[in-house]
Amino acid sequence: MLHTFKGGVHPKYFRYLTRNRSLMIASLPEKVSIPLSQHIGIPAEPVVKRGDYVKVGTMIARGTKFISTSIHSSISGVVSAIENQPHPVLGSAPAIIIEGDGKDEYEAVSTNNPESLSADEILDILKQKGIVGLGGATFPTHAKLTLPKGKKVDTFILNGAECEPYLTGDYRIMVEKTEEIIGGLKIIKKLLNAERSYIGIEKDKPEAIRRFRELLDNEENIEVVPLKVKYPQGGEKQLIKTILNREVPSGGLPVDVGCIVNNVGTALSVYEAIRHGKPLYQRVVTVTGSIVRNPGNLIVRIGTRIGELIDQCGGLTEKAGKIIVGGPMMGFAQHTLDVPVIKSTTGILCLSEKEAEKEGELPCIHCARCVDVCPMGLLPTEMRKEIRAGHWETLKEYNLLDCIECGCCEFSCPANIPLVQLFKLGKSEIRRIERL
Numbered sequence: 001m002l003h004t005f006k007g008g009v010h011p012k013y014f015r016y017l018t019r020n021r022s023l024m025i026a027s028l029p030e031k032v033s034i035p036l037s038q039h040i041g042i043p044a045e046p047v048v049k050r051g052d053y054v055k056v057g058t059m060i061a062r063g064t065k066f067i068s069t070s071i072h073s074s075i076s077g078v079v080s081a082i083e084n085q086p087h088p089v090l091g092s093a094p095a096i097i098i099e100g101d102g103k104d105e106y107e108a109v110s111t112n113n114p115e116s117l118s119a120d121e122i123l124d125i126l127k128q129k130g131i132v133g134l135g136g137a138t139f140p141t142h143a144k145l146t147l148p149k150g151k152k153v154d155t156f157i158l159n160g161a162e163c164e165p166y167l168t169g170d171y172r173i174m175v176e177k178t179e180e181i182i183g184g185l186k187i188i189k190k191l192l193n194a195e196r197s198y199i200g201i202e203k204d205k206p207e208a209i210r211r212f213r214e215l216l217d218n219e220e221n222i223e224v225v226p227l228k229v230k231y232p233q234g235g236e237k238q239l240i241k242t243i244l245n246r247e248v249p250s251g252g253l254p255v256d257v258g259c260i261v262n263n264v265g266t267a268l269s270v271y272e273a274i275r276h277g278k279p280l281y282q283r284v285v286t287v288t289g290s291i292v293r294n295p296g297n298l299i300v301r302i303g304t305r306i307g308e309l310i311d312q313c314g315g316l317t318e319k320a321g322k323i324i325v326g327g328p329m330m331g332f333a334q335h336t337l338d339v340p341v342i343k344s345t346t347g348i349l350c351l352s353e354k355e356a357e358k359e360g361e362l363p364c365i366h367c368a369r370c371v372d373v374c375p376m377g378l379l380p381t382e383m384r385k386e387i388r389a390g391h392w393e394t395l396k397e398y399n400l401l402d403c404i405e406c407g408c409c410e411f412s413c414p415a416n417i418p419l420v421q422l423f424k425l426g427k428s429e430i431r432r433i434e435r436l
Contacts, residue, residue, distance in 0.1 A: 004228040005238040007375040009408045011165050017288050018168045021296040023176055032074055032303025033085045035095040038342035039138040041067030052079045057107035057279045060096050069140040070130040072279040074301035076105040088325040088339040089332055109277030114187050122191055129273040130280045135263030138344045145191055156194040157261045158185050160201040161234035164327030167347045169284035170264050172297045174208035184267030187274055196221040198243050202229045232406040236261040238375050250399050287313045289350035300341050306348050307337030321356030324349040329407040362415040370409035376402050380409040380419050387426040400426050
C-alpha cells in the first residue's frame with residue numbers, strides 16, 4: 001500500500017504529450033535577457049556594465065546577502081543594457097541584456113573531487129555558481145543546506161514526484177541523467193551528515209524508479225519510495241508526511257523535524273557545480289500543450305524568450321487562449337511571449353481558447369470541497385470571507401501564511417471563486433502590515 005498525505009486532487013495530467021520525448025538542446029539564442037531577480041531573497045547586484053564582453057558562465061551579478069545568489073551569462077557576447085525588462089513572475093524587473101556573438105565561448109572552470117572539499121567549500125561553490133531550487137521555489141541552495149545553529153538533520157529526501165500536470169522535465173532527467181543525480185544526492189547527504197536518504201518518485205514514472213533502484217542496488221541507507229499519484233505530492237511538507245509520517249509545524253520548516261528536501265533537478269545542478277565547476281546558466285523546460293505542434297523537453301539557456309522555444313517546437317496549431325509559464329496549477333499566465341526563461345521556469349504551457357475558457361464566479365454554496373482537498377488542513381471558505389471583509393488580523397488565526405498556493409481549492413470549487421488570487425492578496429497584506 002502506498003502512503004500519502006491528507007487532501008489533494010487528481011487532475012488530468014496530459015504527460016503523454018512529452019513523457020517519451022528525450023531531452024533536446026534548444027537552439028542558441030541570439031540575445032538573452034537575464035533578470036537580477038530569479039531566486040527567493042535579495043536580487044543579485046550587477047558586476048558588469050554596458051559594453052563588457054562576457055562568456056558562457058561569466059558571473060554577471062553577485063548575491064551580496066546570505067539569502068541571495070549569483071547569476072551568470074548563458075551566452076557569449078556583449079552586455080548591451082541593464083534595464084527593466086518583461087519578467088514571467090514579477091511583470092517587469094531589472095535585467096542584463098546580452099547580445100550574442102554566436103561563438104558560444106565558455107569561461108574556464110576547475111573540476112573538483114567532492115570528497116576532498118569541506119562543507120564550507122561546497123556551500124561557497126554553490127553560492128558562487130548560482131545554484132537554487134529548481135522545483136520552482138528557487139530558494140538559494142547554499143542557504144537551504146546551511147543548518148541553523150543547534151539543528152540536526154537525520155534524513156535527506158530527494159523529490160522526484162513532479163506532480164504538476166503536463167510537466168515531464170524532471171522525469172526525463174531522472175531517466176537520462178540518473179548517475180549525475182545520485183552524485184548530487186551523495187554530495188548533499190554528506191554535507192548534511194544525514195543518516196539516510198529517500199528518493200520519492202510517483203508510481204506513474206516506472207522507468208525512473210527502475211533506473212534508480214538499479215544503480216542504488218548496493219547502496220545502504222538510500223531508498224527509492226514509489227509515491228501515490230496525487231497533486232501536490234511534490235510539496236515538501238506533503239512529501240515529508242508521506243515518506244516519514246512527520247508533520248512540519250505551522251510556520252515551521254522541514255529542518256524543524258530533522259529533514260531537508262531538494263528537487264532532482266537541484267541535485268543534478270549541485271553535482272555539475274561541484275564536480276565540473278558549472279554555473280546554473282541553463283535548465284530543462286517542458287514546452288507542451290495540445291496546440292503545440294511538436295511538444296518536448298528542452299535544455300534551455302537562461303534568458304531565452306519563451307516565444308523562441310515555442311517556435312523551436314514547431315509553433316502553435318491554433319491561436320492560444322492562454323500561455324502559462326510553469327504548470328496549470330501554480331504557473332503564471334503571460335501577456336507577452338517576450339518574457340525570458342529564468343531559473344524557476346519548469347514549463348511553458350500553451351492552451352487553446354476553448355481550454356482557457358472559464359465561467360464567471362458564482363456565490364459560494366458552502367459545499368466544503370475546498371476544505372476536503374486542502375493539503376495543509378486549512379479552511380479556505382473562512383479565509384475567503386475574512387479576506388473580502390478585510391479582517392487581516394483574524395486571518396493569522398486561520399494560518400493563512402501556511403497556504404502553499406497549490407490551487408487544489410480553486411480546482412475543486414464549483415463556484416469558480418478565485419481562491420488562490422484571494423489568498424495571495426491576503427498573505428501580501430499581512431506581510432505589509434507586519435513591516436509597518
